Amino acid sequence: PNTGPASGLETAARAAFERARDDQSGELATYIPELARVVPDRFGIALAGVDGHVLGVGDVEVPFTIQSISKALAYCIALEALGRDKVLAHVGVEPSGDAFNAIVFDALSNRPFNPMVNAGAITVSGLLAEAFGAEAFDVVLDRFSAAAGRRLVMDETVFRSEAQTGHRNRGIAHLLKCAGALGADVDDAVDLYFRQCSILVTATDLAVMGATLANIGENPLTGSAVFAVEAVRNTLSVMFTCGMYDFAGNWAFDVGVPAKSGVGGGILGVVNRQLGIGTYSPRLDAKGNSVRGIAAFRDLTEEMGLHVFDPT
Ligand code: GLN
Numbered sequence: 001p002n003t004g005p006a007s008g009l010e011t012a013a014r015a016a017f018e019r020a021r022d023d024q025s026g027e028l029a030t031y032i033p034e035l036a037r038v039v040p041d042r043f044g045i046a047l048a049g050v051d052g053h054v055l056g057v058g059d060v061e062v063p064f065t066i067q068s069i070s071k072a073l074a075y076c077i078a079l080e081a082l083g084r085d086k087v088l089a090h091v092g093v094e095p096s097g098d099a100f101n102a103i104v105f106d107a108l109s110n111r112p113f114n115p116m117v118n119a120g121a122i123t124v125s126g127l128l129a130e131a132f133g134a135e136a137f138d139v140v141l142d143r144f145s146a147a148a149g150r151r152l153v154m155d156e157t158v159f160r161s162e163a164q165t166g167h168r169n170r171g172i173a174h175l176l177k178c179a180g181a182l183g184a185d186v187d188d189a190v191d192l193y194f195r196q197c198s199i200l201v202t203a204t205d206l207a208v209m210g211a212t213l214a215n216i217g218e219n220p221l222t223g224s225a226v227f228a229v230e231a232v233r234n235t236l237s238v239m240f241t242c243g244m245y246d247f248a249g250n251w252a253f254d255v256g257v258p259a260k261s262g263v264g265g266g267i268l269g270v271v272n273r274q275l276g277i278g279t280y281s282p283r284l285d286a287k288g289n290s291v292r293g294i295a296a297f298r299d300l301t302e303e304m305g306l307h308v309f310d311p312t
Pocket residue numbers: 066067068069100101118162169197261262263264288
């Protein structure tokens with residue numbers, strides 16, 4: 001990647017990094033041993049512009065599992081592959097205000113509230129599993145890789161742990177099946193979901209993926225067309241309203257960019273038509289969002305006027 005000359009952004013990223021760096025609050029995810037074992041102090045902030053410039057501060061090349069950030073990209077793939085109406089028939093676009101792993105569906109439609117919480121994401125994985133059969137994971141991995149601009153791999157050990165311990169997600173999948181929201185076989189849907197969550201990325205990858213979305217679907221580093229414009233628009237809308245679980249309202253208010261977090265410690269943010277932002281810091285707050293990641297986003301967007309409703 002190009003590393004541009006020191007810019008306002010680089011200065012702002014460095015300042016945000018320094019301000020947040022000593023904050024040791026929050027806890028690692030511990031539901032599987034692999035996440036409980038990561039080095040808690042890792043911290044990185046990466047930025048990728050739609051002009052192809054990439055810059056990073058701190059641990060921007062440390063791999064971690066993408067976890068729930070996969071939900072946004074998988075949704076984008078499903079929208080494109082199956083069309084908006086088919087996807088909407090299975091998963092809503094309404095913020096739930098509930099935790100990411102809540103066992104709750106929209107009572108009126110019997111659909112999961114949105115694709116950014118587990119119930120909705122498992123439904124989306126089910127749609128992809130049905131549409132692509134045995135190839136589904138390869139399709140997902142290829143598109144994630146194209147968005148990141150490099151070949152990504154899955155962490156097999158994390159995948160096995162997710163699959164072995166994922167009783168709650170399996171339970172959600174069975175309830176979805178019972179409610180008629182999930183067309184696919186329960187095992188196929190959760191298998192794909194656990195696999196996509198176990199893909200390894202770095203903060204730089206998240207920034208480039210974000211830049212691909214910011215650049216309406218074309219990866220600005222490789223020039224390859226990764227996602228269709230319409231699917232990107234719909235995905236960013238849902239990221240804006242639902243991407244940070246039950247913190248989404250606060251996030252939209254304070255930070256004001258579409259984003260998605262994961263319990264691996266990553267956050268991917270999109271400054272539309274300008275920039276992708278990727279952060280990594282594995283200590284999480286009570287809602288499962290990265291503590292220093294949130295701090296860095298708040299700082300950066302404030303300093304650079306990146307909130308979608310900033311006047312400049
Ligand atoms: N694999 C995790 C789960 O399904 C992902 C959750 C997350 O990142 N919030 O519980």
